[in-house]
Amino acid sequence: xxxxxxxxxxxxxxxxxxxxxxxxxxxxxxxxxxxxxxxxxxxxxxxxxxxxxxxxxxxxxxxxxxxxxxxxxxxxxxxxxxxxxxxxxxxxxxxxxxxxxxxxxxxxxxxxxxxxxxxxxxxxxxxxxxxxxxxxxxxxxxxxxxxxxxxxxxxxxxxxxxxxxxxxxxxxxxxxxxxxxxxxxxxxxxxxxxxxxxxxxxxxxxxxxxxxxxxxxxxxxxxxxxxxxxxxxxxxxxxxxxxxxxxxxxxxxxxxxx
Amino acid sequence: xxxxxxxxxxxxxxxxxxxxxxxxxxxxxxxxxxxxxxxxxxxxxxxxxxxxxxxxxxxxxxxxxxxxxxxxxxxxxxxxxxxxxxxxxxxxxxxxxxxxxxxxxxxxxxxxxxxxxxxxxxxxxxxxxxxxxxxxxxxxxxxxxxxxxxxxxxxxxxxxxxxxxxxxxxxxxxxxxxxxxxxxxxxxxxxxxxxxxxxxxxxxxxxxxxxxxxxxxxxxxxxxxxxxxxxxxxxxxxxxxxxxxxxxxxxxxxxxxx
Numbered sequence: 001x002x003x004x005x006x007x008x009x010x011x012x013x014x015x016x017x018x019x020x021x022x023x024x025x026x027x028x029x030x031x032x033x034x035x036x037x038x039x040x041x042x043x044x045x046x047x048x049x050x051x052x053x054x055x056x057x058x059x060x061x062x063x064x065x066x067x068x069x070x071x072x073x074x075x076x077x078x079x080x081x082x083x084x085x086x087x088x089x090x091x092x093x094x095x096x097x098x099x100x101x102x103x104x105x106x107x108x109x110x111x112x113x114x115x116x117x118x119x120x121x122x123x124x125x126x127x128x129x130x131x132x133x134x135x136x137x138x139x140x141x142x143x144x145x146x147x148x149x150x151x152x153x154x155x156x157x158x159x160x161x162x163x164x165x166x167x168x169x170x171x172x173x174x175x176x177x178x179x180x181x182x183x184x185x186x187x188x189x190x191x192x193x194x195x196x197x198x199x200x201x202x203x204x205x206x207x208x209x210x211x212x213x214x215x216x217x218x219x220x221x222x223x224x225x226x227x228x229x230x231x232x233x234x235x236x237x238x239x240x241x242x243x244x245x246x247x248x249x250x251x252x253x254x255x256x257x258x
Numbered sequence: 259x260x261x262x263x264x265x266x267x268x269x270x271x272x273x274x275x276x277x278x279x280x281x282x283x284x285x286x287x288x289x290x291x292x293x294x295x296x297x298x299x300x301x302x303x304x305x306x307x308x309x310x311x312x313x314x315x316x317x318x319x320x321x322x323x324x325x326x327x328x329x330x331x332x333x334x335x336x337x338x339x340x341x342x343x344x345x346x347x348x349x350x351x352x353x354x355x356x357x358x359x360x361x362x363x364x365x366x367x368x369x370x371x372x373x374x375x376x377x378x379x380x381x382x383x384x385x386x387x388x389x390x391x392x393x394x395x396x397x398x399x400x401x402x403x404x405x406x407x408x409x410x411x412x413x414x415x416x417x418x419x420x421x422x423x424x425x426x427x428x429x430x431x432x433x434x435x436x437x438x439x440x441x442x443x444x445x446x447x448x449x450x451x452x453x454x455x456x457x458x459x460x461x462x463x464x465x466x467x468x469x470x471x472x473x474x475x476x477x478x479x480x481x482x483x484x485x486x487x488x489x490x491x492x493x494x495x496x497x498x499x500x501x502x503x504x505x506x507x508x509x510x511x512x513x514x515x516x
Contacts, residue, residue: 017387024287025381032282098387100396101406109394109502121391123283123383129275129356133379136367138358140410146418147432148359151405152398160404166421174405244367 011038011085013112015105017098017124018054021047022208025125033092033122034058039084041077042094045234047209054094074104078111085117096234098126102152102177126150128175131204131236135214136244139173145240149174153182153237168195172240179237184223190239195219200242206233216243269296269343271370273363275356275382276312279305280466283383291350291380292316297342299335300352303492305467312352332362336369343375354492356384360410360435384408386433389462389494393472394502397431403498407432411440411495426453430498437495442481448497453477458500464491474501 014033019025034040037058042051044064051060063072063080084091095103099121112119128150132139139148149167151174152160159182167174168190179186180203191197197220205213211233217225219239272291277283292298295316300309302322309318321330321338342349353361357379370377386408390397397406407425409432410418417440425432426448437444438461449455455478463471469491475483477497 019285022287024290025285027277027283027285027383028289029280029282031286098383100387100390100398102398103396104400105396106399113503121394123387123391125285125356125381125383126387129358129381129384132358133381136379138361138363139408140358140360141364142362142414146413147407147409147420149405149407150397155404156400162405163421163424166424245371 010117011087011089011091013081013085013091013093013108013117013119014122015093015095015099015103015108015119016122017100017103017126018042018046018050018094018096019125020097020127020130020208021050021206022130023047023049023053025130025208026050026053027122027124029122030124036090037092038089040092040094041081041084043096045096046094050094054092058092074107078108081108082111082115082117085112086115095124096127098124101126101128101150125208127177127207127234127236131175131207132238132241134204134207134212135202135238135241137238137241139175144171145173150177151175152177153179153186159185162189164189164193167239168193170196174239176237176239180226180231180235183226183237186239187219187222190219199240200238202238202241202243203229203231203235204238205231205235207236209233214243268375269345269347269349271339271343271349271351271366271375271377272380273351273353273357273361273366273377274380275358275361275384276300276304276308276352276354277383278355278385278388278466279308279464280388281305281307281311283388283466284308284311285380285382287380288382294348295350296347298350298352299339299342301354303354304352308352312350316350332365336366339366340369340373340375343370344373353382354385356382359384359386359408385435385465385492385494389433389465390496390499392462392465392470393460393496393499395496395499397433402429403431408435409433410435411437411444417443420447422447422451425497426451428454432497434495434497438484438489438493441484441495444497445477445480448477457498458496460496460499460501461487461489461493462496463489463493465494467491472501 016030034054039059040054041061063077099105199219203215274288292312297317298312299319321335357363457477461473
């Protein structure tokens with residue numbers, strides 16, 4: 001968990017997983033890192049409640065977007081991390097969920113290694129864990145799936161390609177990150193490779209947050225559902241999982257009461 | 259996250275992810291559940307430090323093994339959960355890592371649903387997150403892998419079958435749970451399906467615990483490495499990931515100092 005430590009006179013960077021948004025899903029280790037930090041560089045999607053805890057004794061720097069301007073470039077974030085650490089600061093680099101899952105962690109670690117700056121990774125609750133808990137299901141289940149895939153809807157080249165044939169088999173389960181824009185592409189690829197159109201697909205928006213929302217659909221109806229659901233927040237898409245009845249009932253009750 | 263709530267006079271069961279062992283990797287929500295609990299039913303692999311926190315105000319019941327006798331049967335655990343809850347207890351069902359990842363969660367939820375008992379799932383840090391942090395890597399990396407598989411070495415029928423062809427492709431990354439006994443099987447299947455024997459394989463034993471140990475090898479050497487490594491603790495096997503140099507250096511330094 002600990003990287004190189006060539007000079008103890010320079011600072012240090014902790015890559016901290018902020019979890020999915022509920023501050024109660026922070027680990028004790030993340031809170032301890034907040035307490036030690038001089039500065040916290042954070043992404044755009046960190047919840048206000050988590051930022052409030054992170055900023056109690058440290059400066060907050062939003063590297064998710066620059067005021068009302070364009071997004072930060074990765075190399076500028078790398079350079080800022082190095083600069084703070086070289087100035088002797090204890091830095092927390094706060095990333096949504098778990099930093100090791102679609103967190104673009106490597107570019108930043110490479111920059112720190114090149115500059116000889118020590119670092120550590122503090123794991124967090126990834127979106128798939130929080131979202132699957134919300135629908136009362138397991139990512140894996142004996143007799144159904146002996147593996148689960150965490151996959152991204154798009155990569156550097158556009159929509160990401162995957163093992164569609166394997167995913168199209170009965171019982172396959174995948175947790176799709178950043179899957180809203182690529183939903184039609186994924187739907188088409190899976191159906192083309194023989195997936196059953198009745199396969200359950202469940203979207204969990206703002207998992208673990210007060211405005212969490214669960215939308216259950218099927219592979220056949222995925223695009224149409226998304227077109228009318230009006231989802232603005234970050235969403236996790238489960239392929240091959242429907243909400244458990246009891247969890248569905250609780251969700252519906254909550255919506256009735258709201 | 260909340261299951262059915264037909265009767266508030268009965269108890270309630272929180273399925274809590276204990277994380278990989280380091281008590282600092284517990285979430286605030288897990289600690290809150292410990293504080294409310296009357297009784298904690300826990301698995302065998304929960305670390306003593308986590309059990310100490312869980313048992314501060316609740317009774318601990320080890321359902322991982324019965325004294326020096328045989329393992330508990332799943333249906334006996336199900337029945338005990340139901341009984342405690344029907345007697346009005348607040349129950350924590352404490353499972354290693356994240357309860358939704360190879361946690362045999364569904365059988366227990368089904369039993370509670372059948373008895374009309376309310377339940378909730380509190381996510382935890384799964385072993386793959388802690389283990390990959392220990393080797394300074396990401397489970398996913400832009401330009402390398404747009405998905406990661408969490409898979410189990412064995413299922414109800416013995417060694418688990420997987421999409422070996424897909425896994426054998428360059429850049430594939432998998433986190434293998436319970437992979438020690440099935441290592442030779444997995445090695446054989448992957449090589450048979452064309453995987454490069456030089457593909458890095460890394461075992462992380464007791465991830466996040468004081469006795470954490472990292473063993474780096476290759477697919478070709480996996481069986482031989484395991485035969486001589488003498489690993490007794492729970493281990494996570496990474497296929498397609500080697501420890502980052504800086505993390506490797508820190509591990510070696512720690513071993514020299516020990």
